[in-house]
Amino acid sequence: MSLLKIGIAGLGNVGEEVAYQLIKGFRVQKNLFKFELVAVSAKSKKKKRKVDVSGIRFFDDPLEMASSQDVDVIVELIGGDEGIAKKLCFSALQNNKSLITANKALIAKYGKELAELAEKNNLFFSFEASVAGGIPILKLIREGLIVNDITKLTGILNGTANYILSEMEEAEKGFEEVLTDAQNKGYAEANPAFDIDGIDAAHKTIILSALAYGKMPSLENLSIQGIRDITLNDIKYCNELGFKIKLLGNSSISKNINGVEELFCSVKPWLIGKNYGLSNVSGVINAVQIESSLAGSVMITGAGAGGEPTASAVLADIVDFANGTKLFSFGRKAYDIKNNFQTMPYKEKFKFYLRLNVVDKSGILADLTTVFKDYNISIESVIQKSNKKDKTAELVIITHKASNTVLDDALRSIIKLDGVITKPVCLNIYS
Numbered sequence: 001m002s003l004l005k006i007g008i009a010g011l012g013n014v015g016e017e018v019a020y021q022l023i024k025g026f027r028v029q030k031n032l033f034k035f036e037l038v039a040v041s042a043k044s045k046k047k048k049r050k051v052d053v054s055g056i057r058f059f060d061d062p063l064e065m066a067s068s069q070d071v072d073v074i075v076e077l078i079g080g081d082e083g084i085a086k087k088l089c090f091s092a093l094q095n096n097k098s099l100i101t102a103n104k105a106l107i108a109k110y111g112k113e114l115a116e117l118a119e120k121n122n123l124f125f126s127f128e129a130s131v132a133g134g135i136p137i138l139k140l141i142r143e144g145l146i147v148n149d150i151t152k153l154t155g156i157l158n159g160t161a162n163y164i165l166s167e168m169e170e171a172e173k174g175f176e177e178v179l180t181d182a183q184n185k186g187y188a189e190a191n192p193a194f195d196i197d198g199i200d201a202a203h204k205t206i207i208l209s210a211l212a213y214g215k216m217p218s219l220e221n222l223s224i225q226g227i228r229d230i231t232l233n234d235i236k237y238c239n240e241l242g243f244k245i246k247l248l249g250n251s252s253i254s255k256n257i258n259g260v261e262e263l264f265c266s267v268k269p270w271l272i273g274k275n276y277g278l279s280n281v282s283g284v285i286n287a288v289q290i291e292s293s294l295a296g297s298v299m300i301t302g303a304g305a306g307g308e309p310t311a312s313a314v315l316a317d318i319v320d321f322a323n324g325t326k327l328f329s330f331g332r333k334a335y336d337i338k339n340n341f342q343t344m345p346y347k348e349k350f351k352f353y354l355r356l357n358v359v360d361k362s363g364i365l366a367d368l369t370t371v372f373k374d375y376n377i378s379i380e381s382v383i384q385k386s387n388k389k390d391k392t393a394e395l396v397i398i399t400h401k402a403s404n405t406v407l408d409d410a411l412r413s414i415i416k417l418d419g420v421i422t423k424p425v426c427l428n429i430y431s
Protein backbone atom coordinates (compact mmCIF):
# COMPACT_ATOMS: atom_id res chain seq x y z
CA MET A 1 0.00 0.00 0.00
CA SER A 2 1.64 3.24 -1.06
CA LEU A 3 0.98 6.37 0.98
CA LEU A 4 -0.92 9.27 -0.57
CA LYS A 5 -0.11 12.65 0.92
CA ILE A 6 -2.92 15.16 0.90
CA GLY A 7 -3.03 18.92 1.37
CA ILE A 8 -6.34 20.68 2.00
CA ALA A 9 -6.78 24.37 1.28
CA GLY A 10 -9.90 25.76 2.96
CA LEU A 11 -11.29 24.39 6.21
CA GLY A 12 -14.89 25.58 5.98
CA ASN A 13 -17.86 23.31 6.38
CA VAL A 14 -16.63 20.82 3.76
CA GLY A 15 -12.87 21.12 4.31
CA GLU A 16 -13.27 20.51 8.01
CA GLU A 17 -15.32 17.37 7.35
CA VAL A 18 -12.82 16.04 4.79
CA ALA A 19 -9.98 16.60 7.29
CA TYR A 20 -12.00 14.93 10.03
CA GLN A 21 -12.73 11.86 7.89
CA LEU A 22 -9.10 11.52 6.76
CA ILE A 23 -7.86 11.66 10.33
CA LYS A 24 -10.59 9.46 11.76
CA GLY A 25 -10.38 6.96 8.91
CA PHE A 26 -13.19 5.83 6.61
CA ARG A 27 -14.22 2.49 5.14
CA VAL A 28 -11.68 1.78 2.37
CA GLN A 29 -8.94 3.56 4.24
CA LYS A 30 -8.79 0.70 6.70
CA ASN A 31 -7.66 -1.98 4.29
CA LEU A 32 -7.15 -0.67 0.76
CA PHE A 33 -5.43 2.68 0.86
CA LYS A 34 -3.16 4.69 3.07
CA PHE A 35 -3.85 8.39 3.16
CA GLU A 36 -2.20 11.04 5.22
CA LEU A 37 -3.34 14.60 5.67
CA VAL A 38 0.04 16.31 5.61
CA ALA A 39 -0.87 19.97 5.10
CA VAL A 40 -3.72 22.38 5.64
CA SER A 41 -4.35 26.01 4.89
CA ALA A 42 -7.19 28.16 6.19
CA LYS A 43 -8.02 31.74 7.07
CA SER A 44 -7.61 31.07 10.77
CA LYS A 45 -5.06 28.71 12.26
CA LYS A 46 -6.51 28.78 15.75
CA LYS A 47 -10.24 28.46 15.14
CA LYS A 48 -11.86 25.67 17.15
CA ARG A 49 -12.78 22.86 14.76
CA LYS A 50 -14.49 19.48 14.79
CA VAL A 51 -11.05 17.98 14.23
CA ASP A 52 -7.71 18.94 15.76
CA VAL A 53 -5.35 19.95 12.95
CA SER A 54 -2.75 21.54 15.21
CA GLY A 55 -0.27 18.73 14.54
CA ILE A 56 -0.51 19.16 10.77
CA ARG A 57 1.72 21.48 8.81
CA PHE A 58 -0.12 24.77 8.40
CA PHE A 59 0.34 27.08 5.42
CA ASP A 60 -0.73 30.70 5.78
CA ASP A 61 -0.34 30.96 2.03
CA PRO A 62 -2.02 28.06 0.16
CA LEU A 63 0.15 28.78 -2.87
CA GLU A 64 3.18 27.60 -0.93
CA MET A 65 1.37 24.33 -0.36
CA ALA A 66 1.07 23.92 -4.13
CA SER A 67 4.84 23.82 -4.45
CA SER A 68 5.57 21.76 -1.34
CA GLN A 69 7.50 18.54 -2.02
CA ASP A 70 5.47 16.71 0.63
CA VAL A 71 2.08 16.94 -1.04
CA ASP A 72 0.81 14.59 -3.80
CA VAL A 73 -2.65 16.06 -4.24
CA ILE A 74 -4.12 19.46 -3.48
CA VAL A 75 -7.75 19.53 -2.35
CA GLU A 76 -9.02 23.04 -3.05
CA LEU A 77 -12.05 23.91 -0.92
CA ILE A 78 -11.69 27.68 -0.79
CA GLY A 79 -14.20 28.55 -3.50
CA GLY A 80 -14.60 31.45 -5.93
CA ASP A 81 -13.86 31.68 -9.63
CA GLU A 82 -10.98 34.12 -9.31
CA GLY A 83 -8.45 35.12 -6.68
CA ILE A 84 -6.55 32.68 -4.53
CA ALA A 85 -8.60 29.57 -5.44
CA LYS A 86 -7.90 30.06 -9.14
CA LYS A 87 -4.21 30.75 -8.53
CA LEU A 88 -3.92 27.69 -6.31
CA CYS A 89 -5.58 25.33 -8.81
CA PHE A 90 -3.48 26.45 -11.76
CA SER A 91 -0.34 26.53 -9.69
CA ALA A 92 -0.98 23.01 -8.30
CA LEU A 93 -1.27 21.54 -11.81
CA GLN A 94 1.73 23.57 -13.02
CA ASN A 95 3.74 22.17 -10.08
CA ASN A 96 2.83 18.58 -10.96
CA LYS A 97 0.37 18.14 -8.12
CA SER A 98 -2.90 16.41 -8.82
CA LEU A 99 -5.99 18.46 -8.06
CA ILE A 100 -9.37 17.79 -6.48
CA THR A 101 -11.81 20.62 -5.99
CA ALA A 102 -15.44 21.34 -5.14
CA ASN A 103 -15.25 24.76 -6.77
CA LYS A 104 -18.13 24.94 -9.26
CA ALA A 105 -17.66 28.61 -10.12
CA LEU A 106 -14.05 27.94 -11.08
CA ILE A 107 -14.83 24.78 -13.05
CA ALA A 108 -17.71 26.46 -14.89
CA LYS A 109 -15.30 29.19 -15.98
CA TYR A 110 -11.86 27.60 -16.24
CA GLY A 111 -12.63 23.86 -16.24
CA LYS A 112 -11.48 23.31 -19.81
CA GLU A 113 -8.16 25.09 -19.25
CA LEU A 114 -7.54 23.20 -16.02
CA ALA A 115 -8.38 19.89 -17.70
CA GLU A 116 -5.98 20.71 -20.55
CA LEU A 117 -3.23 21.44 -18.08
CA ALA A 118 -3.92 18.24 -16.14
CA GLU A 119 -3.84 16.17 -19.34
CA LYS A 120 -0.66 17.84 -20.53
CA ASN A 121 1.11 17.06 -17.24
CA ASN A 122 -0.53 13.64 -16.87
CA LEU A 123 -2.16 14.54 -13.55
CA PHE A 124 -5.38 13.52 -11.87
CA PHE A 125 -7.98 16.30 -11.81
CA SER A 126 -11.51 15.80 -10.55
CA PHE A 127 -14.38 17.84 -9.13
CA GLU A 128 -17.19 15.46 -8.18
CA ALA A 129 -18.20 17.62 -5.20
CA SER A 130 -18.79 20.65 -7.42
CA VAL A 131 -22.23 19.40 -8.52
CA ALA A 132 -25.04 18.10 -6.31
CA GLY A 133 -23.07 17.48 -3.09
CA GLY A 134 -23.06 13.80 -2.19
CA ILE A 135 -24.66 12.55 -5.42
CA PRO A 136 -22.06 10.94 -7.71
CA ILE A 137 -23.58 12.61 -10.75
CA LEU A 138 -20.36 13.37 -12.61
CA LYS A 139 -19.20 9.78 -12.20
CA LEU A 140 -22.61 8.61 -13.42
CA ILE A 141 -22.39 10.64 -16.62
CA ARG A 142 -18.67 10.16 -17.14
CA GLU A 143 -18.54 6.43 -16.42
CA GLY A 144 -21.93 4.75 -16.00
CA LEU A 145 -23.49 6.40 -19.06
CA ILE A 146 -20.28 6.71 -21.06
CA VAL A 147 -21.62 4.95 -24.16
CA ASN A 148 -24.83 6.98 -24.30
CA ASP A 149 -25.68 10.09 -26.23
CA ILE A 150 -27.27 12.37 -23.68
CA THR A 151 -29.96 14.67 -25.00
CA LYS A 152 -31.44 16.32 -21.92
CA LEU A 153 -30.65 17.08 -18.28
CA THR A 154 -33.08 18.43 -15.72
CA GLY A 155 -31.83 19.06 -12.23
CA ILE A 156 -32.73 20.36 -8.83
CA LEU A 157 -29.20 21.51 -8.26
CA ASN A 158 -29.29 23.94 -5.38
CA GLY A 159 -30.02 22.50 -1.96
CA THR A 160 -30.50 25.88 -0.33
CA ALA A 161 -33.09 27.05 -2.85
CA ASN A 162 -34.90 23.71 -2.68
CA TYR A 163 -34.81 23.82 1.11
CA ILE A 164 -36.21 27.36 1.13
CA LEU A 165 -39.07 26.52 -1.26
CA SER A 166 -39.99 23.33 0.61
CA GLU A 167 -39.72 24.87 4.04
CA MET A 168 -41.79 27.93 3.06
CA GLU A 169 -44.55 25.53 2.11
CA GLU A 170 -44.26 23.14 5.03
CA ALA A 171 -43.75 25.69 7.82
CA GLU A 172 -45.78 28.48 6.13
CA LYS A 173 -42.86 30.80 6.73
CA GLY A 174 -41.60 33.78 4.74
CA PHE A 175 -38.58 33.71 2.47
CA GLU A 176 -36.12 35.65 4.70
CA GLU A 177 -36.79 33.59 7.81
CA VAL A 178 -36.22 30.33 5.96
CA LEU A 179 -33.05 31.64 4.31
CA THR A 180 -31.52 32.43 7.72
CA ASP A 181 -32.42 28.92 8.79
CA ALA A 182 -30.65 27.44 5.73
CA GLN A 183 -27.56 29.55 6.44
CA ASN A 184 -27.48 28.33 10.05
CA LYS A 185 -27.63 24.75 8.82
CA GLY A 186 -24.54 25.33 6.67
CA TYR A 187 -26.25 24.79 3.30
CA ALA A 188 -25.90 28.25 1.83
CA GLU A 189 -22.91 29.59 -0.09
CA ALA A 190 -20.70 32.25 1.52
CA ASN A 191 -22.66 34.65 -0.65
CA PRO A 192 -26.25 33.33 -0.40
CA ALA A 193 -27.24 35.45 -3.39
CA PHE A 194 -25.58 32.71 -5.48
CA ASP A 195 -28.09 30.18 -4.14
CA ILE A 196 -31.15 32.41 -4.31
CA ASP A 197 -30.46 34.07 -7.64
CA GLY A 198 -29.73 30.84 -9.48
CA ILE A 199 -26.00 31.47 -10.04
CA ASP A 200 -24.89 28.37 -8.13
CA ALA A 201 -27.35 26.19 -10.06
CA ALA A 202 -26.12 27.82 -13.28
CA HIS A 203 -22.50 26.90 -12.53
CA LYS A 204 -23.62 23.31 -11.98
CA THR A 205 -25.73 23.29 -15.16
CA ILE A 206 -22.69 24.46 -17.14
CA ILE A 207 -20.53 21.67 -15.68
CA LEU A 208 -23.20 19.05 -16.39
CA SER A 209 -23.53 20.29 -19.99
CA ALA A 210 -19.78 19.98 -20.42
CA LEU A 211 -19.87 16.36 -19.25
CA ALA A 212 -23.05 15.42 -21.08
CA TYR A 213 -22.50 17.13 -24.44
CA GLY A 214 -18.95 18.48 -24.41
CA LYS A 215 -20.46 21.96 -24.74
CA MET A 216 -19.87 24.60 -22.10
CA PRO A 217 -21.97 27.74 -22.26
CA SER A 218 -20.69 30.79 -20.42
CA LEU A 219 -22.56 32.06 -17.37
CA GLU A 220 -23.30 35.32 -19.19
CA ASN A 221 -24.98 33.43 -21.99
CA LEU A 222 -27.39 31.55 -19.73
CA SER A 223 -30.94 32.61 -19.01
CA ILE A 224 -31.02 32.73 -15.19
CA GLN A 225 -33.88 33.53 -12.84
CA GLY A 226 -33.77 32.96 -9.08
CA ILE A 227 -36.39 32.44 -6.39
CA ARG A 228 -36.25 35.84 -4.64
CA ASP A 229 -39.62 37.01 -5.99
CA ILE A 230 -41.53 33.88 -5.01
CA THR A 231 -43.90 34.48 -2.14
CA LEU A 232 -45.67 32.16 0.25
CA ASN A 233 -48.85 33.02 -1.66
CA ASP A 234 -47.30 31.76 -4.91
CA ILE A 235 -46.48 28.49 -3.21
CA LYS A 236 -50.04 28.24 -1.85
CA TYR A 237 -51.69 29.05 -5.21
CA CYS A 238 -49.51 26.48 -6.95
CA ASN A 239 -50.34 23.92 -4.33
CA GLU A 240 -54.06 24.54 -4.87
CA LEU A 241 -53.52 24.14 -8.61
CA GLY A 242 -51.68 20.81 -8.16
CA PHE A 243 -48.08 22.03 -8.58
CA LYS A 244 -44.86 22.51 -6.63
CA ILE A 245 -42.37 25.25 -7.40
CA LYS A 246 -38.83 24.00 -8.03
CA LEU A 247 -35.69 25.80 -9.15
CA LEU A 248 -34.49 23.77 -12.13
CA GLY A 249 -31.30 23.75 -14.13
CA ASN A 250 -32.18 22.56 -17.63
CA SER A 251 -30.14 21.80 -20.66
CA SER A 252 -30.84 19.91 -23.85
CA ILE A 253 -29.20 19.48 -27.19
CA SER A 254 -30.65 18.79 -30.61
CA LYS A 255 -29.85 19.26 -34.27
CA ASN A 256 -31.63 21.91 -36.31
CA ILE A 257 -32.85 21.32 -39.87
CA ASN A 258 -29.35 22.03 -41.18
CA GLY A 259 -27.83 19.41 -38.89
CA VAL A 260 -26.23 22.04 -36.63
CA GLU A 261 -26.25 21.25 -32.91
CA GLU A 262 -28.23 23.69 -30.79
CA LEU A 263 -27.91 23.91 -27.01
CA PHE A 264 -30.78 25.07 -24.79
CA CYS A 265 -29.87 25.94 -21.25
CA SER A 266 -31.53 27.82 -18.43
CA VAL A 267 -31.95 28.07 -14.68
CA LYS A 268 -35.30 29.17 -13.35
CA PRO A 269 -38.17 28.23 -11.06
CA TRP A 270 -40.80 26.02 -12.71
CA LEU A 271 -44.18 24.73 -11.70
CA ILE A 272 -44.04 20.94 -11.68
CA GLY A 273 -47.15 18.80 -11.52
CA LYS A 274 -47.30 16.71 -8.35
CA ASN A 275 -47.31 13.53 -10.45
CA TYR A 276 -43.72 14.14 -11.59
CA GLY A 277 -40.86 12.58 -9.59
CA LEU A 278 -38.97 15.86 -9.39
CA SER A 279 -41.87 17.55 -7.58
CA ASN A 280 -41.36 15.23 -4.61
CA VAL A 281 -37.70 16.11 -4.18
CA SER A 282 -37.82 18.29 -1.07
CA GLY A 283 -35.54 20.05 1.36
CA VAL A 284 -31.81 20.07 0.76
CA ILE A 285 -32.14 17.06 -1.55
CA ASN A 286 -30.96 17.44 -5.15
CA ALA A 287 -32.00 15.34 -8.13
CA VAL A 288 -30.89 15.04 -11.72
CA GLN A 289 -32.89 13.43 -14.48
CA ILE A 290 -30.98 12.40 -17.59
CA GLU A 291 -32.37 11.39 -20.98
CA SER A 292 -29.92 9.05 -22.66
CA SER A 293 -29.85 7.06 -25.90
CA LEU A 294 -29.41 3.53 -24.52
CA ALA A 295 -30.10 3.62 -20.79
CA GLY A 296 -33.20 5.77 -21.34
CA SER A 297 -34.37 8.04 -18.56
CA VAL A 298 -32.20 7.89 -15.46
CA MET A 299 -32.84 9.83 -12.26
CA ILE A 300 -30.55 10.14 -9.27
CA THR A 301 -31.30 11.90 -5.97
CA GLY A 302 -29.49 12.62 -2.73
CA ALA A 303 -28.20 15.32 -0.41
CA GLY A 304 -27.06 18.28 -2.48
CA ALA A 305 -25.35 20.28 0.23
CA GLY A 306 -23.89 20.01 3.70
CA GLY A 307 -20.50 19.00 5.09
CA GLU A 308 -20.81 15.22 5.21
CA PRO A 309 -22.43 14.57 1.80
CA THR A 310 -20.04 16.95 0.04
CA ALA A 311 -17.05 15.45 1.87
CA SER A 312 -18.20 12.03 0.64
CA ALA A 313 -17.78 13.27 -2.96
CA VAL A 314 -14.38 14.83 -2.28
CA LEU A 315 -13.14 11.65 -0.60
CA ALA A 316 -14.42 9.51 -3.48
CA ASP A 317 -12.20 11.61 -5.79
CA ILE A 318 -9.28 11.01 -3.44
CA VAL A 319 -9.94 7.26 -3.58
CA ASP A 320 -10.13 7.39 -7.39
CA PHE A 321 -6.75 9.10 -7.43
CA ALA A 322 -5.31 6.50 -5.05
CA ASN A 323 -6.72 3.78 -7.30
CA GLY A 324 -4.70 5.17 -10.17
CA THR A 325 -7.87 5.84 -12.15
CA LYS A 326 -7.00 7.31 -15.52
CA LEU A 327 -9.53 10.02 -15.86
CA PHE A 328 -10.64 12.43 -18.53
CA SER A 329 -12.16 14.93 -16.13
CA PHE A 330 -15.06 15.82 -18.46
CA GLY A 331 -15.39 12.31 -19.89
CA ARG A 332 -13.59 13.34 -23.07
CA LYS A 333 -10.35 15.01 -24.04
CA ALA A 334 -10.30 18.59 -22.85
CA TYR A 335 -9.48 19.60 -26.41
CA ASP A 336 -12.94 18.35 -27.49
CA ILE A 337 -14.85 20.59 -25.10
CA LYS A 338 -16.40 23.59 -26.78
CA ASN A 339 -16.04 26.60 -24.51
CA ASN A 340 -18.44 29.57 -24.53
CA PHE A 341 -20.93 27.57 -26.57
CA GLN A 342 -23.84 29.76 -27.60
CA THR A 343 -27.21 28.81 -26.06
CA MET A 344 -30.51 29.26 -27.90
CA PRO A 345 -33.90 30.45 -26.61
CA TYR A 346 -36.38 27.59 -26.09
CA LYS A 347 -38.38 26.78 -29.21
CA GLU A 348 -40.80 24.59 -27.29
CA LYS A 349 -44.07 26.09 -26.04
CA PHE A 350 -45.17 25.91 -22.41
CA LYS A 351 -48.08 26.83 -20.20
CA PHE A 352 -47.30 29.70 -17.83
CA TYR A 353 -48.20 30.78 -14.29
CA LEU A 354 -48.46 34.55 -13.84
CA ARG A 355 -49.05 36.33 -10.56
CA LEU A 356 -49.84 40.03 -10.69
CA ASN A 357 -50.61 42.55 -7.98
CA VAL A 358 -52.96 45.20 -9.29
CA VAL A 359 -55.14 48.07 -8.12
CA ASP A 360 -58.66 46.70 -7.64
CA LYS A 361 -60.54 48.99 -10.03
CA SER A 362 -62.60 48.60 -13.15
CA GLY A 363 -60.88 48.04 -16.45
CA ILE A 364 -57.70 46.35 -15.18
CA LEU A 365 -58.75 42.86 -16.19
CA ALA A 366 -59.92 44.19 -19.57
CA ASP A 367 -56.53 45.88 -20.16
CA LEU A 368 -54.73 42.70 -19.24
CA THR A 369 -56.79 40.47 -21.47
CA THR A 370 -56.26 42.93 -24.34
CA VAL A 371 -52.50 42.45 -23.99
CA PHE A 372 -52.96 38.69 -24.03
CA LYS A 373 -55.14 38.98 -27.12
CA ASP A 374 -52.58 41.23 -28.85
CA TYR A 375 -49.87 38.63 -28.30
CA ASN A 376 -52.18 35.77 -29.16
CA ILE A 377 -51.78 34.14 -25.74
CA SER A 378 -54.81 32.19 -24.63
CA ILE A 379 -55.80 32.16 -20.95
CA GLU A 380 -56.70 28.84 -19.35
CA SER A 381 -57.82 30.06 -15.91
CA VAL A 382 -57.80 33.08 -13.60
CA ILE A 383 -57.91 33.33 -9.81
CA GLN A 384 -58.49 36.70 -8.18
CA LYS A 385 -58.09 37.45 -4.46
CA SER A 386 -59.08 40.97 -3.43
CA ASN A 387 -57.63 42.80 -0.50
CA LYS A 388 -60.41 45.17 0.55
CA LYS A 389 -58.20 47.03 3.03
CA ASP A 390 -55.78 48.50 0.51
CA LYS A 391 -58.03 48.12 -2.56
CA THR A 392 -55.61 45.83 -4.37
CA ALA A 393 -56.05 42.41 -5.85
CA GLU A 394 -53.76 39.48 -6.53
CA LEU A 395 -54.38 37.85 -9.88
CA VAL A 396 -53.14 34.43 -10.83
CA ILE A 397 -53.37 33.56 -14.51
CA ILE A 398 -52.61 30.18 -16.08
CA THR A 399 -52.07 30.44 -19.81
CA HIS A 400 -52.37 27.87 -22.55
CA LYS A 401 -49.12 26.99 -24.30
CA ALA A 402 -47.04 29.88 -25.62
CA SER A 403 -43.37 30.52 -26.29
CA ASN A 404 -41.10 32.14 -23.73
CA THR A 405 -40.18 34.93 -26.10
CA VAL A 406 -43.83 35.86 -26.74
CA LEU A 407 -44.56 35.73 -23.00
CA ASP A 408 -41.57 37.99 -22.30
CA ASP A 409 -42.83 40.51 -24.86
CA ALA A 410 -46.33 40.44 -23.35
CA LEU A 411 -44.87 40.95 -19.86
CA ARG A 412 -43.05 44.06 -21.01
CA SER A 413 -46.44 45.52 -22.04
CA ILE A 414 -48.17 44.33 -18.87
CA ILE A 415 -45.63 46.03 -16.60
CA LYS A 416 -46.44 49.36 -18.29
CA LEU A 417 -50.20 49.07 -17.67
CA ASP A 418 -51.75 51.60 -15.33
CA GLY A 419 -52.76 49.77 -12.13
CA VAL A 420 -50.14 46.98 -12.24
CA ILE A 421 -48.33 47.52 -8.93
CA THR A 422 -45.36 45.13 -8.91
CA LYS A 423 -43.33 43.26 -11.47
CA PRO A 424 -45.36 40.14 -12.28
CA VAL A 425 -43.99 36.73 -11.35
CA CYS A 426 -43.99 34.51 -14.43
CA LEU A 427 -43.07 30.83 -14.26
CA ASN A 428 -42.96 28.09 -16.87
CA ILE A 429 -45.07 25.01 -16.23
CA TYR A 430 -43.17 21.73 -16.65
CA SER A 431 -45.00 19.08 -18.61
Ligand code: HSE
Pocket: 130, 132, 133, 157, 158, 159, 160, 161, 187, 188, 189, 195, 200, 304, 305, 306
Ligand atom coordinates in the same frame (compact mmCIF):
# COMPACT_ATOMS: atom_id res chain seq x y z
N1 HSE B 1 -24.96 26.14 -1.60
C1 HSE B 1 -24.98 24.94 -2.34
C2 HSE B 1 -26.40 24.40 -2.32
C3 HSE B 1 -24.04 23.94 -1.71
O1 HSE B 1 -27.20 24.89 -1.54
O2 HSE B 1 -26.71 23.53 -3.09
C4 HSE B 1 -23.49 22.95 -2.61
O3 HSE B 1 -23.08 23.40 -3.83
